[in-house]
Amino acid sequence: MMNRIKPLLGTLLGLWLLSGCTGTEKDADRKSTTPPADIKAVGQSVAETTAPPLVPKPVGSREATKLIVNMEIMEKEGEMADGVKYLYWTFNGTVPGSFIRTRIGDEVEFHLKNHPNNKLPHNIDLYAVTGPGGGAASSFVAPGHEVVFSFKVVNPGLFVYHCATAPVAMHIANGMYGLILVEPEGGLPPVDKEYYIMQGDFYTKGKNGEPGLQPFDMQKAVDEHPDYVVFNGKVGSLTGDNAIKANVGETVRLFVGNGGPNMVSSFHVIGEIFDKVHVEGGDLINKNVQTTLIPAGGATIVDFKVEVPGTFVIVDHSISRTFNKGSLGMLTVAGPENKNLYSGKQTDGIYQPEGGTIQSMPGEKAPAAPKAANLAERIAMGKMVYSKTCLACHQENGTGIPNAFPPLAGSDFLNADAGRVIDIVLHGKTGEVVVNGAKFNGVMPAQTLTDEEIANVLSYVYSSWGNKKQEIKPGTVAAKRKH
Amino acid sequence: MNNLGFSAICMCASLVVSCSNLTLRPDTLPIEAPATSGTGGEPLSILVAPTDTTSMAEVKGGSYVPFYGKADSSVMVKGFQMDIHPVTNRQFLAFVRLNPQWRRSAIKRIYADGNYLAGWQNDSTLGYGMLEDAPVTNVSWFAAKAYCNAIGKTLPTVNQWEYAAMADETTRDARARTSYNQHILSWYEKPNTSGLSVGLTTPNYWGIMDLHGLVWEWTEDFSEVMLSGESRRDVSTDNSMFCGSGSVGASDLMNYAAFMRFAFRGSLKANYCVQNQGFRCVSK
Numbered sequence: 093m094m095n096r097i098k099p100l101l102g103t104l105l106g107l108w109l110l111s112g113c114t115g116t117e118k119d120a121d122r123k124s125t126t127p128p129a130d131i132k133a134v135g136q137s138v139a140e141t142t143a144p145p146l147v148p149k150p151v152g153s154r155e156a157t158k159l160i161v162n163m164e165i166m167e168k169e170g171e172m173a174d175g176v177k178y179l180y181w182t183f184n185g186t187v188p189g190s191f192i193r194t195r196i197g198d199e200v201e202f203h204l205k206n207h208p209n210n211k212l213p214h215n216i217d218l219y220a221v222t223g224p225g226g227g228a229a230s231s232f233v234a235p236g237h238e239v240v241f242s243f244k245v246v247n248p249g250l251f252v253y254h255c256a257t258a259p260v261a262m263h264i265a266n267g268m269y270g271l272i273l274v275e276p277e278g279g280l281p282p283v284d285k286e287y288y289i290m291q292g293d294f295y296t297k298g299k300n301g302e303p304g305l306q307p308f309d310m311q312k313a314v315d316e317h318p319d320y321v322v323f324n325g326k327v328g329s330l331t332g333d334n335a336i337k338a339n340v341g342e343t344v345r346l347f348v349g350n351g352g353p354n355m356v357s358s359f360h361v362i363g364e365i366f367d368k369v370h371v372e373g374g375d376l377i378n379k380n381v382q383t384t385l386i387p388a389g390g391a392t393i394v395d396f397k398v399e400v401p402g403t404f405v406i407v408d409h410s411i412s413r414t415f416n417k418g419s420l421g422m423l424t425v426a427g428p429e430n431k432n433l434y435s436g437k438q439t440d441g442i443y444q445p446e447g448g449t450i451q452s453m454p455g456e457k458a459p460a461a462p463k464a465a466n467l468a469e470r471i472a473m474g475k476m477v478y479s480k481t482c483l484a485c486h487q488e489n490g491t492g493i494p495n496a497f498p499p500l501a502g503s504d505f506l507n508a509d510a511g512r513v514i515d516i517v518l519h520g521k522t523g524e525v526v527v528n529g530a531k532f533n534g535v536m537p538a539q540t541l542t543d544e545e546i547a548n549v550l551s552y553v554y555s556s557w558g559n560k561k562q563e564i565k566p567g568t569v570a571a572k573r574k575h
Numbered sequence: 576m577n578n579l580g581f582s583a584i585c586m587c588a589s590l591v592v593s594c595s596n597l598t599l600r601p602d603t604l605p606i607e608a609p610a611t612s613g614t615g616g617e618p619l620s621i622l623v624a625p626t627d628t629t630s631m632a633e634v635k636g637g638s639y640v641p642f643y644g645k646a647d648s649s650v651m652v653k654g655f656q657m658d659i660h661p662v663t664n665r666q667f668l669a670f671v672r673l674n675p676q677w678r679r680s681a682i683k684r685i686y687a688d689g690n691y692l693a694g695w696q697n698d699s700t701l702g703y704g705m706l707e708d709a710p711v712t713n714v715s716w717f718a719a720k721a722y723c724n725a726i727g728k729t730l731p732t733v734n735q736w737e738y739a740a741m742a743d744e745t746t747r748d749a750r751a752r753t754s755y756n757q758h759i760l761s762w763y764e765k766p767n768t769s770g771l772s773v774g775l776t777t778p779n780y781w782g783i784m785d786l787h788g789l790v791w792e793w794t795e796d797f798s799e800v801m802l803s804g805e806s807r808r809d810v811s812t813d814n815s816m817f818c819g820s821g822s823v824g825a826s827d828l829m830n831y832a833a834f835m836r837f838a839f840r841g842s843l844k845a846n847y848c849v850q851n852q853g854f855r856c857v858s859k
Contacts, residue, residue, distance in 0.1 A: 169766070179764040208690065208850040211763055211791075212835060213842030234842040235849050236690045236713075258838045259831040307757075307764055310831050 124277060128246035131156045131197025138162070139200075141190035144324045145287045145336050147347060148193040151275045156197030163190065164205045165214045165233075165255075165268075172294060172320055173327035173418065174494050174530055175303035180325065181214070181255070181266040187325025188290035188351060189253070189270030194220070194245050196274055201242045202227065208236035214263065218243070219251035219389075220272045228256040248276040250373035250391040252349055261313050261353045265295055267325055269351030271391055283395060284342035290349040291357045291386070291408060291419060292325065293318035300417060301494065316354040321413040323406065323421045328495035330406060330421030332524075332533040338398050340427025345395045352388030358409040359384050359392065361423065363402065368395040383409050398425045400434045403535070415493055440540060463544055467551065467563050474552025477545050482553075485536075490557040496534060498527040501557035510550070510562055514572045517546050543569040622725035625669035631656040631858065632782040634739050639748060641737060642833045652738045657731065658855040660710075660773035660784050661792060662722060664701055667711035670722050672699055677718055687715035690848040708772040710790050710853035716845040719793045719854035728856035730795040733840075735857055740787065742780035750833075759832035762788045769851050793854040797840040 124131070136158035140148040166185045172178040183189025194200060204216055213234050217226035221243045230241040255268035271290060295313040296306035300320060312319070323330050330336060338344050350357045360383040369378045373391035378384075386392050398404070406421035407414040414420045429436075464470035479488075482500075486492050490501035500506060505527040506513055520538035524531060541549070543566040550564040636654035671678050671692075678698040682691055693713045694702040701707065714722075716730075723729050731739070743749035743758075750756075762768065769790050776784050786792070843849070 167763075167766070208693070209767060211839075211851050213839055232842055234839070234844075234847055235851060236693075237688075237847065258834045262831060305764060307760060 126197075128196050129244065133158045133197065133199040133244075136160065136201075139192060139194070141184065141192060142288070143184070143186040143190060144188055145289060145330065147191045147273075147286045147288045150282065150286075151193065151195040151279045153278055154195065156195060156199075158199045158201060159194055160201045160203065161192055162203045162205070163216070164207060165210060166207050167210045167212065169305070171326060172296070172306065172322075173301060176296070176298075176301065177305040178294070178296065179266070179305070179308075181212075181263060181268050183216070183253075183255075183268060183270050187267035187269075187292065188288070188349065189268070191270065191288045191347070192253075192272040194272065194274050195279065196245060196248050196276055198274075199242060199244050201240065202231070203238060203240050204231050204233055205238040206233045206235050210235040212257070214255050214257050214268065216253055217256040218253040218272055220245050220247070220249075220253075220274050222246060225256065226253075232257065245274045248274050248375070250274075250347055250349070250370065250393050252351065252389050252391055254351060254389070259310070262308060262310060264351060264353040265293070265313050266308060267292065267351075269349070271347055271349045273347060280345075280393075281395075283345040285336075285338045286345045286347065287336045288347050289323050289330065289406070289421065290351055291321065291323055291355070291359075292351040293353065293355040294320040294322065296320070301491075313353065318355060318417065320418050321355055321408060321410075322418040327418035331495045332422075332531060335403070335422035335424045337424050337426070340398060340401055340425060340430070343395060343397045344423070345393065347391070347393055348386060349391040350386040350388055354388060355408075355410075355413075356388055357386040357419075359386050359394070360407050360409040361394075361396070362405040362407060364396050364398065364404050364423075366394040366396050369393070398423075400430045401425050401427045415496070418494075420496055463566075464548055467555075470548050470551045470563065471555050472552075473545075474548035474550070477541065477549040478552055481539060481541065482549065490553065492527075494530070495532070498525060498530075498532045500553050500559070502559065503527055506553065507560045510554070510564060511568075511572065513550060514546065514564065514569055515575075517541070517550065518569070518573055543567075543573065622721060623673040624725045624727070625666065625673055627726040627728075628666070629658045629660065629662070629856075632659050632778075634735075634781050634783075637738070637747070639738050639741065641734065642837065650734055652734050655731075655735055655857050655859060657735070657739055657781070657783055657857045658728075659778070659782060661790060661853040661855045662711050662719075663708050663773055664705060664711050665707035667714065667722065668699065668701065668707075670725065674721070674725070677721060682718075684846065686717040686846055688846050688848055690850070691715060691718070693848065693850070704770075706770065706772055708774070709770050710773050710785070712769045712790055712850055712853045713848040714793075714852075714854065715848050716793050716797070716843070718848075720795070723854075723856035726856070728858045730793055730854060731857040732796050733794045733799065736786075736792065736794045739779075739781060739783055742783075744777050744779060747780050756832050759787045763835070769853070789853075791836070791839055791849065791852040793852065794840070797843060798845070 134155045134157055137160070139159045139161045141161065141163075142148050163183050164185070165181070165183060167179065167181050168185065169177055170180045170187075180187055202216070206214055213232060215228045215231040215233060217228040219226055221227045223243060227241055227243060231239050233239045251272050251274065253270050253272055255263040257263050269290065269292065271288065295309045295317070296302070296319045297309045298304070298306050298319075320327065328334065348359055366381040366384065367379060369381045369384050370376070370393035371378050371384070372387070373393060384392050384394065402425055404423040404425060406423060408419040462473070464473050485497040486500050490499060492499035498505065505525060516536060517539050521536045524533045526532075539546070546569045547564045547566040551562070554560060554562040554564065634655055634657055636652055638649040638651050640649045675681055679692045679695060680698050690713050694705060696702055720730050741748050741750045743752065743755045768788065771789060773789065774784050776788060778784050779786065
């Protein structure tokens, strides 16, 4: 960490390097040998702070400086999920709070303001601070007041900040956390796109999805049973229109934090391998990583290049959280296909464990399946198809997953036009649909089901969960298939 | 050094040497809190009493286990009278009209910070939309104390306030009840309650209203139980910063509603004026 060479010796060495080196010298050789604590801060400026998922401009090659950071604490109502309201406690009005970007040797003058309308005192503990409580002891601030304290950043890395006022778990659980980056001298290697993501767990009196203003539930927090595990403070903060974006061929860097208070994140991007991971946000670089752990109160920096277009799903790979508690985000990559890297589906054949060869199977020649004799039978058989094929996404009771998979229960989209629904099951659907007033923007693949199976499963869906009791006949499906 | 002696640092310095005299030290608790010293003194001018129209309710004496301190250390609280609702804008307006030294334009910063009576149009006119019957807020501890003293009353001690406020509608000590804590906690989720009228809630066991759910309230010795602001450090039991040890010593760890009240008190200095804080008075 600390360079032990005496500054004088360092200067001499530096001079020798400058005079004796050719153009092939490594960057590292050009770095100053001044211990971080002795780096002089030149001039001063007000720090650019950004709301997630954006980050401020890289520090590049600028000198260390005095950086004034303004942070206002606001207790304000927001939306945790569709129809679910929550009183968030925030740094600068967002969860996570504003991203702070510094370089080693910067002197940060931190202004923490507690809005007069707030009910509670707060403070801030920044892990980039070398000092008692990470600044918490110096920053305790009553509503309607502002405190100022200063610190020098002497360790490079990506660090968490959070509120540390009693009860600490509650202040964090209400959204009081964010990230502060300390770049090395000369900055991090440049990339095309940088984004800011922070996971947090939330505890509400009502179960996941229960509407209305949901109070915080301390007992659930103590038991560590979150109702929501989300990126950037709410379900859907990084999906659909809010997805982060990149183009084929670009390098992407994600600054990822985990505010907790309790859950550990198994951070993973489906369909990408992290070329480079700054393990735990520190100096250690790991390469070609599929999933990286982020402790509660920890962070990581991941770099990867996107080579093919499509939607890459960002998850906490404790996967029930992804599909049932909200930890799902999206990275949308635009650009030309690259068939060398990814072909898409090439064939879909039958597999016979008895030793038969794999043979191509056009849909029409599906193996004969039992035919339903009446509507009751059709619905019963449809239910079996549903649990094998549809349940994983649309859920057992047809509720779907907010912001990911549309509901089938009491669905206006479904009841408006059965023909359209048959089309979607046959041919798949990509892009935006609006169901019961909520937007969904995903992909449903074409289903390899027989006409009979599609008729059965749709009859089951139409007969369940308050839908309009319509029977779908195999003939109707067959006619649609010919289009 | 802050001459008010109310910053955490100063209080703690004095706590270290005078712990045994502390009001809230559970094992050596006097029945009644002595007035705190080192408050800097009030303006010397004589106070003129406005007409006091607030009814009071009798709170019968008894013992209770305070939130801070050892779980088995109960404290005797002598019987006292308490205002049934917080002091209102109308009442405080009358007070400043009679006592020009407490007007916004005349007040010294050591007695009230820049938020003093924020929201009033001027020295003697409430702000637009402010209700006369809403609790007066943005008042300092000094101003609250001066008001109570002018009408021959005092601010409640932390023990008096906590003792009266642990009651719900039917019981003297409802702190273990879920409904009691829910009621307190739901207030944190309601924005801007300070503009509502006093006296609209159900009276508690003693016939007192609005102790929870409207505004925070000043107490005479608010600074003697301190959360330092560094809550994790407050947990350590050998912490000389306060005598009733911290979070671990709380008589009910799950009573986080109370935690927040004490954290709030710990963030204050006597000249602070807070949008969501008012006061009420007590007498013997």
